[in-house]
Amino acid sequence: MGSKNISMAVIRRLPKYHRYLGDLLDKDIQRISSKELSDIIGFTASQIRQDLNNFGGFGQQGYGYNVGALHNEIGKILGLDKKYNAILIGAGNLGQAIANYSGFKRAGFEVKALFDANPRMIGLKIRDFEVLDSESLEDFVKENEIDIAMLCIPKNGAQNIVDRLVNVGIKGIWNFAPIDLEVPKNIIVENVNLKESLFTLSYLMKENE
Template sequence: MAKHISMAVIRRLPKYHRYLKDLLERDIHRISSKELSEIIGFTASQIRQDLNNFGGFGQQGYGYNVEELYNEIGKILGLNNVYKTIIVGAGNLGQAIANYSGFQKSGFEIKALFEANPRFIGLKIRELEILDVEIMEDYIKENDIKIAVICTPKESAQDVADKLVRAGINGIWNFAPVDLELPEDVVVENVHLTESLFTLSYLLNEKNKATK
C-alpha cells in the first residue's frame, strides 16, 4: 500500500525544489538541514521529517547532496515527465501563462490556446495560434493532451471543465473563481487569485491595527 503523504508536505516540496535550484546556481553542493532551515524558513526538524517521508536523503555528519536532493524532489513532483497542456481562455491571464517560459522548462508543454471570443481566434501568442473552443474536444483526443489550464470567466468554467473531462483530460489547473464539480479521478488545483489578495489585505489590516 502506498504511504499517505499529507498535502501540507506535498505543498512544501516545490519550495524545497526552488531553493535547491538556487543553491546549485550558487555552486553550493552540500548543505545541512540546519543551514537549509536558515535559508528556507522551515525548522531543521520539519525538513528532516518532510524528506523522511520519501526515503533517506541525508547522511549523518554530511548533510544533503544538493544536486541529488534537487533531482529526487523533481522526480517526486513528476517533473521528469512531459505533460502536453492546453490553455482555455486567451484573455490577459491566459496570454500571460502562455508567455511564461518556465512552464516549458519544467515539462509542461503548452500546445494550444482555446477561446470562444471570435476576435481572438487566429491570433498568435508566441508561436501558438489561438483556436476556436468548438474544436477543443477533438484536439485533445487527437493530440493526447493530459492537462488543461482554465482561465475563463467563472460563468463558463464548469461547462469548459465538463468538456475537458469528457475529452480525456485528467488534470486541471483552475484559475476561474469557482469550485468545480468533477469526477474523483480528475486532479484539480485551484488558484483563486482574489482569495490570496484578500489574505494579503487581512494581514496588512492586522499589522496596521497593531501599530496604532
C-alpha cells in the same frame, strides 16, 4: 512511498524545497545541512527532516544533503521527470500572461495550443500560438494526447468546458476560474484563486498594523 498518506501541507512545501535547492546549485553549492537549509528556506531543521523522511532517507549524519541529488529526487517526487501536454483555455489578459511564461517547457509542461470562444480572439497570434476556436476543443485533446488544461476563463461556462474536457480524457486542470469545479474523483484540480490570495494578504496586513 505511493501508499503513504502524506499531508497536502508537506506536498505543498516540496516545490519550495525544489526551488531553493535549484538556487543553491546555480551557486555551485553541492552540500548543505538541514540547519543551513533551515536558515535559507525559513522552515525549522526538524520540519525539513520530517518532510523529507516521508519519502526516504536523503541525508547522511555528519554530511548533510547532497544538493544535486536531493534536487533531482524532489523533482522526481513532484513528477518533473515526466512530460505533460497542456492546453490553455482563455486568451484574455491572464491567459496571455501565462502563455508568455517560458518556464513551463523547462519543467516538462508543453503547452500545445490556446483556445477561446470570443470570435475576436480566434486567429490571433500569441507568442508561438494561433488562438483556436474552443468549439474544436474535444478533437484537439484527443488527437494530441493532452494531459492538462489550464483554465483562464470567467466562472460562467467554466463547468461546461470542464465537463467537455473530462469526457475526452483530460487528467488534470489548473483552474484560475473563480469557481469550485465538480469533477470525477480521478481528475486532479489545482485551484489558483487570485482574489482569495489578495484577500489573505489584506487580512495579514490588517493584523500587522
